[in-house]
Amino acid sequence: MARMPQYDLSARNILRKLDVEIIDMSDAPCCGPAPIKSVDYRMASALSAQVLAMTEKRGLDTIATLCPECFSSFMKVNIGFEEDVEFKKEVNHLLSSMAGLNYEGGVKVKHLLQVIHDDVGLKKLSKEHIIKKFKGLKAAVHPGCHFTRSSTSYYPVDPEDPRMLDELVEELGIESVYWPLKLWCCGAPILAFDRDLSCKLGGKKLKSAKASGADCMVTLCPYCQMQFDYYQSIIEKKLDERFALPVVLFTQLLGLCMGLSPEEVGLNMNRVSADTILDFIE
Amino acid sequence: MEGTINLSEVNRTFFEEVIKSYMGRTLPYCYQCGTCSSSCPVAEEMDIKPHEMVEMIKLGLKDTLAHCKAIWQCSTCYMCTERCPQGVKLTDIILSIRDIALSERIVVSKSVEESCKNLYDTGRLIALSRFQMEKRSKLKLPRVPTIDTEPIKGMANETRVADILKVR
Numbered sequence: 001m002a003r004m005p006q007y008d009l010s011a012r013n014i015l016r017k018l019d020v021e022i023i024d025m026s027d028a029p030c031c032g033p034a035p036i037k038s039v040d041y042r043m044a045s046a047l048s049a050q051v052l053a054m055t056e057k058r059g060l061d062t063i064a065t066l067c068p069e070c071f072s073s074f075m076k077v078n079i080g081f082e083e084d085v086e087f088k089k090e091v092n093h094l095l096s097s098m099a100g101l102n103y104e105g106g107v108k109v110k111h112l113l114q115v116i117h118d119d120v121g122l123k124k125l126s127k128e129h130i131i132k133k134f135k136g137l138k139a140a141v142h143p144g145c146h147f148t149r150s151s152t153s154y155y156p157v158d159p160e161d162p163r164m165l166d167e168l169v170e171e172l173g174i175e176s177v178y179w180p181l182k183l184w185c186c187g188a189p190i191l192a193f194d195r196d197l198s199c200k201l202g203g204k205k206l207k208s209a210k211a212s213g214a215d216c217m218v219t220l221c222p223y224c225q226m227q228f229d230y231y232q233s234i235i236e237k238k239l240d241e242r243f244a245l246p247v248v249l250f251t252q253l254l255g256l257c258m259g260l261s262p263e264e265v266g267l268n269m270n271r272v273s274a275d276t277i278l279d280f281i282e
Numbered sequence: 283m284e285g286t287i288n289l290s291e292v293n294r295t296f297f298e299e300v301i302k303s304y305m306g307r308t309l310p311y312c313y314q315c316g317t318c319s320s321s322c323p324v325a326e327e328m329d330i331k332p333h334e335m336v337e338m339i340k341l342g343l344k345d346t347l348a349h350c351k352a353i354w355q356c357s358t359c360y361m362c363t364e365r366c367p368q369g370v371k372l373t374d375i376i377l378s379i380r381d382i383a384l385s386e387r388i389v390v391s392k393s394v395e396e397s398c399k400n401l402y403d404t405g406r407l408i409a410l411s412r413f414q415m416e417k418r419s420k421l422k423l424p425r426v427p428t429i430d431t432e433p434i435k436g437m438a439n440e441t442r443v444a445d446i447l448k449v450r
Contacts, residue, residue: 009423039442041377190356
């Protein structure tokens, strides 16, 4: 997660405290997200398959991502390989002839939230690692798209009511408010094609969160984080409306509750000041 | 979408072209319920609504669809795909229309070209700036190594990515 240092930093510091060893896949290529899928799905899928094959080659059976788009790209290769033999053949042909690798499927794909929520476990987290909690803080939880959709039988959360992030946030003493546009896209993927529409969508979400009484928004995706935090001032200008809504990554909130300092979770790197949330820590 | 269909525009192979691809294979199952359009967060802004796109492929209106704004307004949120009662993977279908529109040079997307170029040159979609590198080192985050781009260049040359970059 090279381009969002506060996500990288907070995730590493949390995992260190949780005694989880990190094996970096930083020499792996891009996962082949939407812009590449817009040109050639075989190339996009072969890139994902290459990352999964490289994971296997290191003797690992699971890959964890910070980014839901990577998560989704990998999942879609796994699902496609299981459901469509021709697709698997096509992708592997490209992969073996160009990268000298072969991927049969089966590498487990997880988002970091699953590692924390399921593998470490909320109970253990609460008992052994959370040393302080928030009190009275209300958050609009933004589960995002690519960790949530689409393939109900394969994805780890209910696409119509994804609760995993809410459950973690609630464990930290934060109230997850109901907000009507919770499941909607942040608008970041269309920034390059239609800036006005991207801002409009982002603005609708920020407005909905704010109107629902949230003191902050919580994300699990670097692109959503970028859209709501980095671009919030641009959205405000475009819509001529002020939100001043802090947007924080779940790793930042968790880190604070595990005793990390605001600097250790990179809170100072958020564009919209998130210092106000610190007043809610007991 | 205009109320009248111009039959001189009908492309009789378009439907086949879409459904024979992995991304478009689910298209025939659409029965026009409109769940996709009512679930889409950007449908109200689109010149052609998601369910209309499917019908237009079936009718062979390739040119109109390849030129429309809507295929680039799709945020790839997969809400339509998740909710489709017929298992139509509409997000994938929209991506395949983009693919056709780009590779046949019906439209040009600077941003997609730039993504492909970055991927080809560095293995990453967006290259890390010097500022970002310095920031990482200040934070004592691990160095980001260069990626072996040989396999990527090979794959690109075998696929339409090379056509976009005109490097073949």
